[in-house]
Amino acid sequence: DVKVTQSSRYLVKRTGEKVFLECVQDMDHENMFWYRQDPGLGLRLIYFSYDVKMKEKGDIPEGYSVSREKKERFSLILESASTNQTSMYLCASRSGPERDTQYFGPGTRLTVL
Amino acid sequence: GQQLNQSPQSMFIQEGEDVSMNCTSSSIFNTWLWYKQDPGEGPVLLIALYKAGELTSNGRLTAQFGITRKDSFLNISASIPSDVGIYFCAGQPWTGANNLFFGTGTRLTVIP
Numbered sequence: 001d002v003k004v005t006q007s008s009r010y011l012v013k014r015t016g017e018k019v020f021l022e023c024v025q026d027m028d029h030e031n032m033f034w035y036r037q038d039p040g041l042g043l044r045l046i047y048f049s050y051d052v053k054m055k056e057k058g059d060i061p062e063g064y065s066v067s068r069e070k071k072e073r074f075s076l077i078l079e080s081a082s083t084n085q086t087s088m089y090l091c092a093s094r095s096g097p098e099r100d101t102q103y104f105g106p107g108t109r110l111t112v113l
Numbered sequence: 114g115q116q117l118n119q120s121p122q123s124m125f126i127q128e129g130e131d132v133s134m135n136c137t138s139s140s141i142f143n144t145w146l147w148y149k150q151d152p153g154e155g156p157v158l159l160i161a162l163y164k165a166g167e168l169t170s171n172g173r174l175t176a177q178f179g180i181t182r183k184d185s186f187l188n189i190s191a192s193i194p195s196d197v198g199i200y201f202c203a204g205q206p207w208t209g210a211n212n213l214f215f216g217t218g219t220r221l222t223v224i225p
Contacts, residue, residue, distance in 0.1 A: 031211060042215055048211055050211060065185075099161075100205055101144075106154055
């Protein structure tokens with residue numbers, strides 16, 4: 001079974017702190033994604049990566065950066081956390097292009113005070 | 114990104130009833146995925162569909178890839194309390210596309 005793990009299930013940070021969210025997948029997938037999920041807004045793509053050291057902006061990249069130094073690991077960085085970044089953050093890993101399937105991690109609930 | 118039209122938004126059903134929900138798009142899709150998400154958890158993949166007309170089952174769940182390639186539906190038969198959660202669809206608009214488009218979700222409540 002594909003496994004996508006995220007470093008923390010719950011995080012509480014203060015405004016202005018630098019925050020790292022880590023995601024690891026064990027299926028040698030090329031593509032990895034970071035989303036945030038908010039009530040009424042659904043899943044919104046922050047950044048994705050299709051290869052090591054490659055990254056592409058998603059729909060809402062402002063205030064975030066990412067790092068993909070190894071194929072299995074994709075990190076989301078909040079350079080200076082703000083209260084409007086309080087959200088559920090979901091990492092995903094995707095096989096493909098044939099029999100394309102995307103798997104999600106368990107999520108990190110981040111609260112910024 | 115584009116969101117898919119998913120209906121209904123919510124359903125309240127009695128245990129044992131069957132459930133049906135669907136997703137539609139204005140564009141042609143090459144892949145449809147159906148997920149279930151429990152509160153505070155990440156979405157779990159239920160069924161993946163890759164061909165127009167494809168009908169796939171996973172236990173009490175059955176999903177179909179519409180012939181027009183612009184829709185998909187998910188059926189749950191003989192619902193049980195643990196079916197409670199949010200179900201949402203996702204689609205890939207063309208082969209090799211990096212991003213998926215997601216439905217807005219159907220919140221299912223099963224009354225024992």
